[in-house]
Amino acid sequence: MRRLEERILRDGKILSSTVLKVDSFLNHQIDPELMKEIGGTFAQRFREKAVTKVVTLESSGIAPAAMTALELGVPAVFARKRKSLTLADDLYSAEVYSYTKEERNSISISKDFLSAEDRVLLIDDFLANGQAVLGLSEIVKQADATLAGVGIVIEKGFQDGGHILREKGIHIESLAIIDSLSGQKIRFQKEDVTV
Ligand code: G4P
Secondary structure: OHHHHHHHHHHOEEOOOOOEEOHHHHHOOOOHHHHHHHHHHHHHHHHHHOOOEEEEEOOOOHHHHHHHHHHHOOOEEEEEOOOOOOOOOOEEEEEEEEOOOOEEEEEEEEHHHOOOOOEEEEEEEEEOOOHHHHHHHHHHHHOOOEEEEEEEEEEEOOOOHHHHHHHOOOOEEEEEEEEEOHHHOOEEOHHHOOO
16 A cells, blocks of 8 residues: 555654654554555455454554444444453453563453454554564454455565465455565665655
8 A cells, every 4th residue: 555655754763773663654653544444445345244343452463443333334443452341251361472562461252242254354563573463363253254355454475474374375455565674764665665
């Protein structure tokens, strides 16, 4: 998505050869216009998949997931990393290990919001090692729901996640795929570069 790539080039900060900071429009401050376009693009790419629910993981997946759900006319559900005061006892849960943060989280969704009739579109802000998407798809499986596809805002193509998920036959749409962050330069995957 051209506008997203331009924004990454303009405002993204390379923290290391593996980590990109995009706090000014995605991970801290949110650009609602950009999120709207992201939601519209995901909706367009998954329109034929008869999605009934958009599912993400708190916190940075919520904005793009909500915009996608709005465009598709379905609810958005976010998995929680912490138990909240009001979170039901009846939960689907999975373990997610973050290689980036070196921490393990138990993620949960109430059984009230996912069922066997659902066709689920998973949305997340970053795809690195694929652990978040694998944890979310485990929850989809526990609910006997159908995984309709996965929408990623920024895929780091030089890490394993995309490969692992595509090998499983999962339909993934990434709006920007970064090939490399080395040498203080952001390089997008060739076929994704439209500029
Ligand atoms: P994985 O799910 O693909 O395996 O990714 P990983 O565990 O490595 O990522 C853990 C967290 O770090 C996720 O956020 C993910 O979005 C974020 N992350 C991974 N790589 C980058 C990067 O290059 N830049 C930025 N800005 N974030 C990255 P999270 O813990 O769920 O945080 P949040 O959603 O609450 O913001």
